[in-house]
Amino acid sequence: MQTEEEILKIKKVKNTAARTVVLRHLLSLEKAQSLKDIVNALPYTDRSSIFRTLKTFEENKVIHSIEDGSGMTKYAVCAEGCNCDPKDLHYHFYCTNCDKTFCLFDVPIPNIQLPKNFKLQQANMVVKGLCDNCNR
Amino acid sequence: MQTEEEILKIKKVKNTAARTVVLRHLLSLEKAQSLKDIVNALPYTDRSSIFRTLKTFEENKVIHSIEDGSGMTKYAVCAEGCNCDPKDLHYHFYCTNCDKTFCLFDVPIPNIQLPKNFKLQQANMVVKGLCDNCNR
DNA sequence: CATTTACCGCAACTCGATTGCAAAGATTAT
DNA sequence: ATAATCTTTGCAATCGAGTTGCGGTAAATG
Numbered sequence: 001m002q003t004e005e006e007i008l009k010i011k012k013v014k015n016t017a018a019r020t021v022v023l024r025h026l027l028s029l030e031k032a033q034s035l036k037d038i039v040n041a042l043p044y045t046d047r048s049s050i051f052r053t054l055k056t057f058e059e060n061k062v063i064h065s066i067e068d069g070s071g072m073t074k075y076a077v078c079a080e081g082c083n084c085d086p087k088d089l090h091y092h093f094y095c096t097n098c099d100k101t102f103c104l105f106d107v108p109i110p111n112i113q114l115p116k117n118f119k120l121q122q123a124n125m126v127v128k129g130l131c132d133n134c135n136r
Numbered sequence: 137m138q139t140e141e142e143i144l145k146i147k148k149v150k151n152t153a154a155r156t157v158v159l160r161h162l163l164s165l166e167k168a169q170s171l172k173d174i175v176n177a178l179p180y181t182d183r184s185s186i187f188r189t190l191k192t193f194e195e196n197k198v199i200h201s202i203e204d205g206s207g208m209t210k211y212a213v214c215a216e217g218c219n220c221d222p223k224d225l226h227y228h229f230y231c232t233n234c235d236k237t238f239c240l241f242d243v244p245i246p247n248i249q250l251p252k253n254f255k256l257q258q259a260n261m262v263v264k265g266l267c268d269n270c271n272r
Numbered sequence: 273c274a275t276t277t278a279c280c281g282c283a284a285c286t287c288g289a290t291t292g293c294a295a296a297g298a299t300t301a302t
Numbered sequence: 303a304t305a306a307t308c309t310t311t312g313c314a315a316t317c318g319a320g321t322t323g324c325g326g327t328a329a330a331t332g
Contacts, residue, residue, distance in 0.1 A: 016297090016310065035288075046312045051290075053310095067205045069260055071320090072288065091248065096257060110246045112227065117268035121232060124205055124262045132253035150329090152279065171319075182281045187321075189279095207289090208319065 001027075002080065011060045018045050022053045023062065023077070032066050032074035032092065032101040068094040068101045068126050076103050084122075091125045097134035101126075137163075138216065147196045154185045159198065159213070168202050168210035168228065168237040204230040204237045204262045212239050220258075227261045233270035237262075 004023040008015045025041055026033060035054065039047045054075055057063040061084045066074045082088045091104040104127070114120060129135075140159040144151045161177055162169060171190065175183050190211055193199040197220045202210045218224045227240040240263070250256060265271075 014298090014309085018311070048290080048313080049311050055290095067203055069203050093250065093254060102251075104251070106251075107249055112263055113243055114229065114263070114265070115238075115240070115242075115268065117271050118229060119266040119271045120263060121265040123264060124260075126203075126260045127248055127250065127256060128259060129250070129257040130255040132251065135253050135255045150278080152329090154280070184282080184321080185280050191321095 007062060007077075011062045013056060013060045013062060018049045018053050019056070021045060022050055023057070026063065026075065026077050030102075032068070032076040032103065034070070034072035034074050036072060038075075066092045066101055066126065067124055068092060069128065070094065070099055070101070074101045076101075079105060086120050086122065089123050089125065091127055093131065094126050094128045095131035095134055096128055097130055100131060102131065143198060143213075147198045149192060149196045149198060154181050154189050155192070157181060158186055158189045159193070162199065162211065162213050166238075168204070168212040168239065170206070170208035170210050172208060174211075202228045202237055202262065203260050204228060205264065206230065206235055206237070210237045212237075215241060222256055222258065225259050225261065227263055229267065230262050230264045231267040231270055232264050233266055236267060238267065 004020050004027065005015060007023065008019065013019065021042060022038060022045070025038060035047070035051055038050050042050065054063065058065055058075070061078055061082065063075045063077050064084055066076065068074055078084065079088070089109050091107050091109065093102040093104055109125065112120070140156050140163065141151060143159065144155065149155065157178060158174060158181070161174060171183070171187055174186050178186065190199065194201055194211070197214055197218065199211045199213050200220055202212065204210055214220065225245050227243050227245065229238040229240055245261065248256070
């Protein structure tokens with residue numbers, strides 16, 4: 001497991017107070033977080049600073065964003081070595097009961113045969129249902 | 137190809153002026169449309185009427201909605217026989233250049249092996265890139 | 273025909289996302 | 303070390319998609 005400082009150094013993002021605290025927070029959680037989640041968890045950091053931090057992180061591939069259909073974009077730290085290329089894709093699982101979003105790193109994404117002359121750049125694959133905790 | 141009237145009858149949705157015009161519009165286009173797209177295309181029908189019509193259609197499985205990451209939910213008419221079950225899923229392709237969303241009916245979705253005790257209900261699979269028209 | 277129910281149009285509102293701006297902090301040049 | 307420059311931060315305001323309340327109209331029911 002890399003530390004915040006190591007990740008920021010590798011991804012060439014300048015280390016600032018807000019960035020450290022946001023990244024540390026994301027690393028401490030196993031599930032993707034919305035801006036609101038993060039704002040609530042970090043009461044001493046301003047919403048717009050967190051917002052801009054997330055944008056910076058996304059541009060520099062420190063984190064990736066997921067649109068899970070909850071109405072709020074969620075963010076999760078990229079796996080080590082991730083370049084956010086199509087090959088780094090993974091499914092996300094959105095629990096319709098508890099509103100949590102999981103990264104399914106272990107489930108491979110198949111090769112998708114696109115129509116002629118279509119070019120793949122990215123994908124947002126969200127599987128919805130009940131997580132183990134809510135499926136009782 | 138079914139007509140608006142036939143579809144509404146089959147799906148047990150009462151036929152009204154707004155519903156007919158919205159459904160006819162969706163059927164006339166091959167790509168998924170946002171609320172805004174539809175509002176712009178139908179200047180004599182009110183935004184909230186179109187909105188409620190889309191909700192009614194979705195509840196009754198006349199159309200399905202897609203979150204393609206453009207910031208706007210898009211809507212497309214369900215294929216004949218679709219029940220919006222997981223087995224009726226298909227990929228959507230979002231063109232990052234022209235902002236259009238395509239239903240990829242011909243590309244099969246594989247079986248996804250979820251973690252233990254997770255239950256699949258639905259999925260939103262959006263592949264992003266360039267469509268044939270924009271990939272030059 | 274009277275009554276009830278559903279639908280439509282207008283305007284207002286909610287809330288997540290985003291931006292303008294000035295102050296504070298960090299970096300570079302002198 | 304100090305001045306000039308660029309970056310980041312915090313606050314407040316704005317934007318826009320989605321949604322809702324409500325009165326009026328149309329359709330269905332008795």
